[in-house]
Amino acid sequence: MRKKVIAVLALVLAATAACTGSKGDGTSADGKVTIRWATWGTPEDLALMDEFSKDFMKRHPNIVLKLESVPDYENYHPKLLTQLTSKTAPDVFYVGDDNVGKFVAAGVLAPLNDKLASADSQSKPEDFFEGLYGGAKKDGKIYGVPNDCNPEVLWFDKKALAEAGITEDPAKLHESGQWTMAKYLEMNAKLKAAGKAGSIFWNWYGSTYSMISGFGGKVYDGGKFVATTDPKSRAALQTLAKGYQDKTFLSADNLPEGQGASTQFIKHQAGFYAGGRWVVDSLQKGGKENLANYDIVPFPSQTGSPMAGAVAASYLSLNKDTAHPKEAFIFLSEFVSAQGQAIRLKSGGAVPSIKGAENLVTSAGYPAHAKTFLDVRDTGFANYPEEVAVPKLTAEINDLLMKVWTGKVGFDEGMTQLQTLVSGKVG
Amino acid sequence: MTTVPQQRPTGWRKRDKWWAAAFLGPQVGGLLVFLVFPLGFAVVLSFMQWDGLTEASWVGFDNFRAQFADPEFGHAIWNTAKLGLITVPVGLGLALLIAVALNSVRGKTIYRVVYFLPVVTSSVAVAVMWKSILASGDYGILNNTAHDLFGVTLPDWLNSEQWVMVSVAVVTIWSSLGLNVVIFLAGLQTIPPQLMEAGRIDGASPARLFRSITLPMISPTLFFTMVVSVISSLQAFESVYILANPAHNDGARTIVYQVYDLGFKQFRFGLSSAAALILLVLTVAVTLIQFGAQKRFVHYEE
């Protein structure tokens, strides 16, 4: 028995020795620098990142990239926070638009203005659309570069619209400047009358604030939260609440698993579905022949002329404490450059955040009005800096609004609570 | 518990404390480093305000007051209690029932194996399996079948506030049943057959035999499994985190989820630590109550 145990112990020691690699500042004997960077993603996403990495390391033989991935978005920021707390965070990392404000305020991200302006930067600050910086820009300082984005548009289902007796094509109306809020709501009512859902929204700022913007209202004004006091904004929220309660609108968050938004949309049970370019992936699961039924249009406006819509973004940031700011920045700037985004986005899923990579979206040829993604991006806005500076505030706003949507809290009462919630936390 | 006769030569006594230190060293050392130190850290944090990134500041008992006033913490306590109140009695009751049934049939092995399968399946895998069954709508086979065969619309098990804890409880029971059955079976096999035989000759009904012989005889096993199940249901986290959606469903919020949410999602480590310490006190209290009650209900053989 003793011999066996000793053998096991020896194995234990050997294995532990094997799994403790050398640690250090990431510079190895042959002068190579290791840059750690982190993101979230599915195996497919990560495969594309890997392709970029290989290409990058070929061009920069002195840099070794080490990707540290977390399976899903939900778990990503908790882990990043733990790493930042213990000063072991990667050199470069993704930050979601709902968390970036807090990291900026805590001073853990390196300002990038000077670096972006320098000669060896692959991309300049002005190459990115101003509205996309959102919470990553504070007092003129850039703390994160949008790596790609997802403009919130309305997908519509021609078959479902036809079945509800709607003959007009929203995209055509938009082209002729007649895509108005009134028209949109009228179509929703017809869809409802035909036994379908009018629109499906995810309960997040993208949909809610796009609607507010479509009514001509404001969410923040001079740093103050005005969504409940601005009459136009309030009207937008009231329209949403009413629509949710009479089932003209469905909330994708509340749809049963397996009867989810994409499923209903694929099955022609809803006329509109608010989402980004990633919806293409979902639609493809319904089969190729079905794809032609769908197209996109921006959120409507009161007048029919285009207005600013919401854009989901995430940022690539530089760790303030990185041991290799120079190499880390080379990676960062190439990753967000037009060329870098081209590699990562070739299978779709998102829209480039940088000027000059437009053909990535248009050359795919789907949906028919793919250019709308670019239009919304060019004039759109990422979540408000005021809101993302408070961790979880966006989530709390959404949770409260959900209670209003489902009728658990009356509209007026809900608005009062919302105002108290936000003004209590925003400056 | 048994006492050991202590008749040792006195020479032993002197060196014993060194031996004790050597034998306890690895576990006690590890305990200090990996449990006691983090706990101390949490105690200090519970009196502070800290976001993990910037300077912490002292706030006294504010965090505890805030937790007691927080309706979400109330939800969390209630949900956790609900989970425990279902999983412990139903789970142990079912396991005992099955063990008693198995104890009196042939072909135990195949049943044992079948009931034990979920125990060796990882919790993430279990969650994926059950999600596809409990999903309401088209993918969920349960609701789908109920709707097609009987025209009944069943609740949205994993997303509804009222039902989510029941669903989590069902899955928890499913995945731990086998282990409890095996433990109870072992307990049952230690009951001397003569005892049951004597009871039968006296004309006692099976129910009577169960109550007067089986139950008292396996009460120590029952007690042990109960203490363990109560603690694990008070600390339920992975089961709800992987299976349900506590971020958007207040009905799925357990105390440990609250601890996690406050700390890692909201960057409020002080509040998070306070919630954790309240849970710790609660756990110790519940366990002590069980140990107190043990004297009345648990039968130890001398």
Added chain:
Amino acid sequence: MTAVAIQRPPRRRVPAGRIVLHTVLILGGLTMLFPFVWMVLTSFKSDQQMLLNPQEVLPEPWRAENYSDALTAAPFARAFWNSFYIAAITVTGTLITSAMAAYAFARIRFRGRGLLFGVFLATQMVPAQVTIVPLYLMMSKLGWVDTHLALIIPAMVNPFAVFLLRQFILAVPAELEDAGRIDGAGHWTIFWRIVLPNIRPGLGALGIIVFLGSWNSFFFPLIFLNTTELFTVPMLIAQFVGQHDLTSYGLVMAANVVTVVPMLIAFLIGQRRIINSLASSGLGGR
């Protein structure tokens, strides 16, 4: 009618109670098996078939590509090896150290023994989530972040194991040790030669429990591991569950089957020993 009954030869009849018992047990068994069967069936379905209403039971066509897709998308072999050797080392370390501590609590007299044992039991009740931040700080100081040591070493500290083994050691007849002591054996010899061989069933049961705990653990690997090559099995499955609302169930289930099947096979091969050692432990206070 009655006459016939009387004429029947007096052989043992199958009691009705037994039939009821088996029926209940079989139904219960099917309930236990159903999720596994459903998982396997779903793993062969295409996305399009999942969208059908009503849902079909059998895959049509059987799509084996889900498996090849899943296997190529993630490094399963590596993850299996990682999970396995992490669990194996954790088990070995836990058994040795906790048996030693259990021996001290059961057989060595020292001041404060009862108090220390109480503290041991109480620490079992500290929720793990509260220890993450200090633990992470420590691990990063030690340079153990993104190594398997961060998972193995803390997992070896196991008050429950000490408690369980103490119960077993108490049940070892003291005469055995006394005999050894008269022969001049010290604590180490008694522990190694007399106590350990006598608590084998306990060690076996504990080993299985610790192994399963380590194998299934999801949260700590998620926080401590960064490098894909170091990932464990549960982390890989988590990666397959999609970001958007339309999960590719076929693919996820195929990945799930791939991770579940080896454990099931291992269990089926060793089931008699596994269950018997768990059973013989009784795990009770007796």
